[in-house]
Amino acid sequence: MLGLSIRNLALILVVWLSGCSGMDSMTSDKTNTRTLQLFNWNNYIAPETIQRFETTCNCQVKQDYFSDNEEMLAKLAAGATGYDLIVPTGNALHTLIRQQALLPLNKAQLPNLKNIESAYLNTRFDPDNQFSVPYAYTLTLLGYNKNKIQELGLPTDTWALIFEPEYLQKIKHRVTVLDSPRELMASALLYLGYSANDQDEAHWNQAEALIIRAKPYWAAFSNTSYIRELAIGDLWVVQGYSNDLFQAALDAHKTGRSFAIDYTIPRQGAVMSLDSMVIHRSGQHPDLAHQFINFMMDGKNSAELTNLIGSGNPNRDATAFIRPELTHYPVIFPDPSALLHLEMLTDLNHKQRRALSRIWTEIKLR
Amino acid sequence: MQLSNRLIKWLISGPPLVFLLIFFVAPSLIMIVTSFRLPGEFGGLAPLTIFSEHTSIDSGLTLETYQFFLSDWIYLEIFLKSFFIATLTTIICIAMAYPLALLIANSPRKFRNLMIMLVVLPFASNFLIRVYAWMIILGPESTLSHVINHILGVLGLEPVTLLFSPFAVLIGMVYVHLPFMILPLYTNLEKHDPILLDAAQDLGANRWQQFWCVTWPLSLPGIFSGSALVFIPVLGMFAIPDILGGTGDIMIGNLIKDQFLGTRDWPFGSTLSIMLTIAVLGATVFFTWLARSVMRSP
Numbered sequence: 001m002l003g004l005s006i007r008n009l010a011l012i013l014v015v016w017l018s019g020c021s022g023m024d025s026m027t028s029d030k031t032n033t034r035t036l037q038l039f040n041w042n043n044y045i046a047p048e049t050i051q052r053f054e055t056t057c058n059c060q061v062k063q064d065y066f067s068d069n070e071e072m073l074a075k076l077a078a079g080a081t082g083y084d085l086i087v088p089t090g091n092a093l094h095t096l097i098r099q100q101a102l103l104p105l106n107k108a109q110l111p112n113l114k115n116i117e118s119a120y121l122n123t124r125f126d127p128d129n130q131f132s133v134p135y136a137y138t139l140t141l142l143g144y145n146k147n148k149i150q151e152l153g154l155p156t157d158t159w160a161l162i163f164e165p166e167y168l169q170k171i172k173h174r175v176t177v178l179d180s181p182r183e184l185m186a187s188a189l190l191y192l193g194y195s196a197n198d199q200d201e202a203h204w205n206q207a208e209a210l211i212i213r214a215k216p217y218w219a220a221f222s223n224t225s226y227i228r229e230l231a232i233g234d235l236w237v238v239q240g241y242s243n244d245l246f247q248a249a250l251d252a253h254k255t256g257r258s259f260a261i262d263y264t265i266p267r268q269g270a271v272m273s274l275d276s277m278v279i280h281r282s283g284q285h286p287d288l289a290h291q292f293i294n295f296m297m298d299g300k301n302s303a304e305l306t307n308l309i310g311s312g313n314p315n316r317d318a319t320a321f322i323r324p325e326l327t328h329y330p331v332i333f334p335d336p337s338a339l340l341h342l343e344m345l346t347d348l349n350h351k352q353r354r355a356l357s358r359i360w361t362e363i364k365l366r
Numbered sequence: 367m368q369l370s371n372r373l374i375k376w377l378i379s380g381p382p383l384v385f386l387l388i389f390f391v392a393p394s395l396i397m398i399v400t401s402f403r404l405p406g407e408f409g410g411l412a413p414l415t416i417f418s419e420h421t422s423i424d425s426g427l428t429l430e431t432y433q434f435f436l437s438d439w440i441y442l443e444i445f446l447k448s449f450f451i452a453t454l455t456t457i458i459c460i461a462m463a464y465p466l467a468l469l470i471a472n473s474p475r476k477f478r479n480l481m482i483m484l485v486v487l488p489f490a491s492n493f494l495i496r497v498y499a500w501m502i503i504l505g506p507e508s509t510l511s512h513v514i515n516h517i518l519g520v521l522g523l524e525p526v527t528l529l530f531s532p533f534a535v536l537i538g539m540v541y542v543h544l545p546f547m548i549l550p551l552y553t554n555l556e557k558h559d560p561i562l563l564d565a566a567q568d569l570g571a572n573r574w575q576q577f578w579c580v581t582w583p584l585s586l587p588g589i590f591s592g593s594a595l596v597f598i599p600v601l602g603m604f605a606i607p608d609i610l611g612g613t614g615d616i617m618i619g620n621l622i623k624d625q626f627l628g629t630r631d632w633p634f635g636s637t638l639s640i641m642l643t644i645a646v647l648g649a650t651v652f653f654t655w656l657a658r659s660v661m662r663s664p
Contacts, residue, residue, distance in 0.1 A: 070627060077410060098407075173506070173527045179608075181628065215613045220530040225501070225609070234506050350405040350412075350631065357629040358438060364616035365440050365447075 034059045036288045039083040041275070042067055044136075044311075046304040053295050059288055076101065076280075084283030085292060087135055089273045091347040094125040096278060102131040103279040109290040112297035119339050120274060120314035124346070132276035133293050136302075136311040139331055139342065140183050140271040143226075143245035145236045147259040159191035159266045162239055163210055168217035174236040176229070179221035181360040182345055183271060184211065187239060190268045196343040199352060208359050212366050221364075227251070230261055241273075242331045246310025265330060269341030274314070306332055394643070401636040402427040411632055431633045435641070441621075445645065448618040451532075452600040455539040459547040459596050460589060462540070467551035467588075468581075471558070478556075485548050497538055497609050504529040504537070504610070530612035538606040543599065547592040554588025555581070583661075590657040597653075598646050618642055 036057075038045075042065045050061050064083070066072040069092035076083075076096075088096060096102050107113060113133065120134040144156055152170045154161060161167050162175055177184050186196035188207035198204075219235065227244045229235040231251035238245075242263065249261040277296065279289045295301055299317025306313045307323050312332055319327065326332055334342065348356065404412040435441055470481045488496060503510055506527055515525040528534060558581060566576045604619030618638065625635030 068627075070630065173530070218613050219527070220612050229505075232507070349407065353405070353629050354434065354631055354634065357624065357631060357634070358434075358440070360624070361440055361444070361616070361621060364614065364620075365443060366614070 034285055034288055036061045036285060036292055037082050037084045037283060038063045038292075039072065039086045039280075040065060041087060043309060044087065044275075044305070046308045049296075049301050049304050052301070053292060056295065057288065057291055059285075061292075081282035082284065083280045084285050084289040086278050086280055087275050088278060089275050090123060090125045090344040093132055093276055093278060094347055096280075097126060097131055101281055103281055103283075103286055104130050105133065105279065105293070106290060109287075110294045110297070112294045115297050115299060115302075115315050115317040117314050117316050119336070123274065123344060125344070126276070132278045133297065134314040135275045135277050135296065136305050136313060137272050137274040138311055139242040139265060139334075140178070140187065140273070141240065141242055141245060141263045141331065142266055143230060143238045143240045143248060143261060143263040145230065145233065145259050146262045148236045156262075156264050157267050159187050159268050161237055161266075162218075163188065163191050163214045165213065165217065168214060171236050172217045173219045174234075175218045175238065176220050176222040176226045176235055177218055177239040178241075179223045181356050182348075184221075184239070185356065185359075186271045186343070186345060187266075190266070190270070190343075193268070196269070196271050197346050199348070201355070204356070204359060208363060211363050215363065215366070231255070231257070233257060233259060243309045243311050250310075263331060265334065265338050265341070267341070269343060272312070272342040272344050274344055394640075397636045397639055400632050401431055401640055402429070403633050404428060404430065405631045405633055410630075431637045434634065435637050441638070444616060444618055444621055445641070447616075448601055449645070451535070451539065451617065452597045455536065455543060455600045456547075456593050456597045458536070458540050459544055460593070463544060463547035463551055463592065464585075464589075467548050467555050470548075470552050471555035482549075482552065485545050485552075488545065493542060494605060494609075497542065497606055500534065500538055500541070500610060501529060504534050529610065532612070532615055534610040534612075535607050535615050538610045539600050539603065542606065543596045546595040546599075550592040550595065551585065551588040554585050558584055586657065586660060590653055594650065594653055597649060601646060601649075602642060 034057075036059055038061055040063055045063075050063075053059075054061055066075065069089050072086065072088060073092055073095060086096070110133065113129075116134055120137075121129055126132045142156060142159070142161060144161075148171075149156055154167050154170065162177060168175065177187075185204065185207050188210050189198050189203060190196050192203065192206055192210065194200075194203050194207075222229075222238070224244070226235060226238045226240055227248045228251075230238055230240075230245075231248040232255075233252075240248075240263075245261065245263040249263070252259065252261045277293045279286055279293075283289060297315060299315055299319075300321045302313060302315040303318040303321030305311055306318065306326065307321075310326065310329075310332065312334070313319075313322070319333065322332070330338060400411065406412045466485075470478055470485075473481060502508060505511065506529065508528075511528055514528070518525055562580050562584075563576050566580050571579065601617075602619045602622075603617060604623045607615045607617050607620055622635050622638045622642070625631045625638065629635075
């Protein structure tokens with residue numbers, strides 16, 4: 001019995017040692033090529049694009065993913081290091097800048113910066129784009145079952161569709177809104193004629209009353225499951241993100257449903273989440289990161305992203321490479337008049353966050 | 367001899383004690399301290415003045431979060447609501463688990479293991495996947511919804527939506543927690559000596575009296591441990607109301623989750639967690655007291 005276990009032990013030791021030496025030879029092979037550490041959203045770059053970059057720079061790209069800005073900030077705060085490049089949304093970008101976690105960009109290494117539409121530069125989060133370059137954006141919109149809404153004769157260009165009982169009674173329990181206090185309040189504030197970033201308490205209370213009045217007609221608060229439910233016809237109207245709605249429209253089309261999914265920017269305006277590329281201080285290869293940023297600002301590479309997930313594209317040169325059936329979407333290339341109505345959310349301080357959380361709890365409970 | 371006995375006692379009880387210290391006492395203390403701090407600008411906690419030398423931010427320890435908790439009835443309301451749902455789930459679980467546990471306990475020995483395996487079988491697939499499956503079963507275009515609404519239509523009643531409702535949350539809660547009621551009940555019922563029932567019959571008791579005067583009182587410990595295993599997890603559950611609940615189905619677990627992931631308000635999340643821990647401890651003390659007093663009385 002004892003002899004056997006010792007033999008087993010020896011066997012394990014041998015396997016372990018050989019495994020280690022194997023690993024050693026593998027890593028020593030790789031040290032010749034540099035590795036770009038990318039911290040990105042799920043499904044936010046085409047595999048072909050990565051491959052092309054790897055061949056042009058003679059390097060490797062390794063990706064880690066996050067599904068939420070909060071999650072990304074929390075991982076960095078917990079001590080995650082070594083990321084060369086991160087793709088945060090505006091308010092998270094602002095936080096990273098204030099935390100002094102980012103390297104200033106060397107514009108001389110970024111000639112393709114000229115391709116970016118000026119409307120997406122000089123945001124309030126990073127004036128002069130000292131630290132960030134726009135990557136892509138999503139909008140918070142109304143998505144709907146086109147056939148059903150036409151059949152019921154409802155308007156699709158206004159937030160009234162999810163807030164006014166006169167419309168809601170025709171689509172009762174077939175509507176979901178986002179389970180996000182900031183996004184839902186933003187839509188309510190926009191519908192009331194205020195800014196999405198309005199911080200006046202009286203306006204917040206008005207928005208709360210509007211939401212509570214509409215709530216009995218909604219089926220649920222949903223952040224992800226609405227994609228599937230919309231695509232199979234269970235839901236008729238949703239407040240959702242443009243890339244998710246793109247996914248739902250694609251799914252409905254692919255599975256040959258008898259209806260089409262469409263989405264529009266309401267005339268009162270909408271929230272835009274502009275994601276930017278930034279270089280983290282803890283990264284090993286700032287040069288490679290600059291190279292990557294410049295590469296992604298090339299029209300063709302940027303277009304692949306839109307073709308993949310239907311995200312909005314801030315790149316003027318990308319238009320030529322985007323699938324023709326997508327270019328008519330005002331969501332991907334909003335015209336200048338629509339652009340004026342798009343707002344980016346700013347971060348709230350802790351008192352405001354707590355006040356909003358209380359309003360949110362009240363909304364959920366009533 | 368006595369020394370080595372004591373040593374063995376320590377060696378045996380040591381590891382679980384260390385485990386409790388590291389994974390229960392220490393986190394609880396961190397939570398208590400956190401609840402007296404202020405949230406930081408970017409989330410997390412505001413820096414304490416005693417740790418930083420040249421800063422003007424003076425947060426220190428504060429009762430602000432507790433005042434905030436008590437300043438509004440809605441938080442107490444959510445606690446009461448969660449207690450109500452947990453109680454209802456527990457009662458439904460008892461009602462559904464008892465006959466089944468009794469059936470298994472009275473089955474021939476060779477079938478019992480198979481039946482217990484069938485009870486445990488759902489655990490083989492992930493809990494979230496099983497809850498998502500209910501979304502499909504209860505969805506408005508599902509067969510079940512069509513059948514129910516057809517019947518309601520024939521009876522001249524309004525159609526109902528099953529998914530995204532308190533009803534769906536209750537179904538999910540009962541479905542997920544039912545095995546936790548069946549298993550302790552079965553373990554208890556299986557040990558009952560059938561001779562007792564024979565004796566009761568000899569003394570003239572009918573079947574109902576046999577159950578009510580012999581089986582039921584003896585099974586109370588099983589019911590109590592099952593209730594604790596169902597009630598406490600349901601109280602803190604957030605996934606099921608998130609997935610199956612409608613616009614009003616918020617529970618205390620959702621509120622706590624929101625504080626950490628959405629609002630970035632660790633102190634308030636900690637305060638709510640402490641309140642929940644106190645409530646759960648209170649419920650445990652109550653159950654223990656109830657169990658003792660019921661079992662002492664004949």
